[in-house]
Amino acid sequence: MNILDQIMARKRMEVAERKATVPDQRLRESPLFSRVVNSARASILAFGSTGIIAEFKRRSPSKGVINDQAAVAETTQGYVQAGAAVLSVLTDEPFFGGTPADLQAARQANPHTPILRKDFVADGYQLLEAKAWGADLVLLIAACLTPAEVRALSAQAHDLGMEVLLEVHDADELERSICETVDLVGVNNRNLKTFVTNIDTSIRLVSQIPDQFVKVTESGLHDAATMATLHEAGYQAFLIGEAFMKTTNPAGAFQTLVSEYNPLVTRKHSHLTV
Numbered sequence: 061m062n063i064l065d066q067i068m069a070r071k072r073m074e075v076a077e078r079k080a081t082v083p084d085q086r087l088r089e090s091p092l093f094s095r096v097v098n099s100a101r102a103s104i105l106a107f108g109s110t111g112i113i114a115e116f117k118r119r120s121p122s123k124g125v126i127n128d129q130a131a132v133a134e135t136t137q138g139y140v141q142a143g144a145a146v147l148s149v150l151t152d153e154p155f156f157g158g159t160p161a162d163l164q165a166a167r168q169a170n171p172h173t174p175i176l177r178k179d180f181v182a183d184g185y186q187l188l189e190a191k192a193w194g195a196d197l198v199l200l201i202a203a204c205l206t207p208a209e210v211r212a213l214s215a216q217a218h219d220l221g222m223e224v225l226l227e228v229h230d231a232d233e234l235e236r237s238i239c240e241t242v243d244l245v246g247v248n249n250r251n252l253k254t255f256v257t258n259i260d261t262s263i264r265l266v267s268q269i270p271d272q273f274v275k276v277t278e279s280g281l282h283d284a285a286t287m288a289t290l291h292e293a294g295y296q297a298f299l300i301g302e303a304f305m306k307t308t309n310p311a312g313a314f315q316t317l318v319s320e321y322n323p324l325v326t327r328k329h330s331h332l333t334v
């Protein structure tokens with residue numbers, strides 16, 4: 061069993077347990093459930109946006125502990141002050157050391173910034189949780205869902221008023237999973253089965269992503285020159301975690317990267333309507 065299969069098996073058990081403890085109705089009644097969400101799409105496409113989706117990530121199966129000191133409210137606020145377009149907060153505990161409380165704390169600290177619930181969604185119940193905990197968008201990973209599941213879950217996320225980031229890492233996943241109810245398409249440079257990151261994955265796939273979707277390149281990004289190359293190739297957003305979190309001052313690392321990146325690019329004005 062590869063790591064992705066292990067994570068999904070564990071996730072299904074976890075979701076079954078949580079469903080038995082917290083009924084749907086309780087999630088629907090939670091105070092954040094009815095809030096109006098912040099659009100990641102609009103934030104990324106806004107004039108002057110850095111396009112950076114900054115991630116709060118304590119550890120990962122590939123890297124082990126990345127940062128077990130950083131506080132979520134302070135770190136995410138720092139990211140936002142330094143220009144993050146979107147925040148990404150891991151809520152998977154067994155493999156990434158994230159918690160629902162992390163998402164809730166990020167929400168409270170950053171009321172106006174779009175926040176991604178970064179987890180392994182296998183069941184619509186997790187979308188209700190995401191909304192109840194304050195998320196604005198959710199991740200759906202093509203490698204662990206059938207096309208029918210992607211369609212159903214993304215439609216449900218939209219019904220709940222959230223946006224959807226569909227993650228793919230090859231042309232086959234993209235072709236079979238892409239659908240109208242997805243808002244952003246993320247190409248993961250990290251193969252979740254082997255952990256190897258390679259930005260050629262993003263370069264190869266960009267032309268196959270229809271222009272109606274916000275194009276996101278994910279993982280293994282840590283230098284401004286690479287970001288400029290990817291921007292030139294057509295990416296509008298960058299999902300970055302480790303490069304920031306492995307430092308003692310993640311928001312400071314964000315600021316440094318942006319100050320190196322800005323002079324390298326003339327931002328293309330998107331023809332997309334927000």
Ligand SMILES: O=P(O)(O)OC[C@@H](O)[C@@H](O)c1c[nH]c2ccccc12
Binds near residue numbers: 117248
């Ligand atoms: O820390 P990195 O290499 O900058 O990567 C961030 C993000 O792309 C990565 O955490 C990620 C991408 N897709 C995922 C799916 C699940 C968990 C984590 C991820």
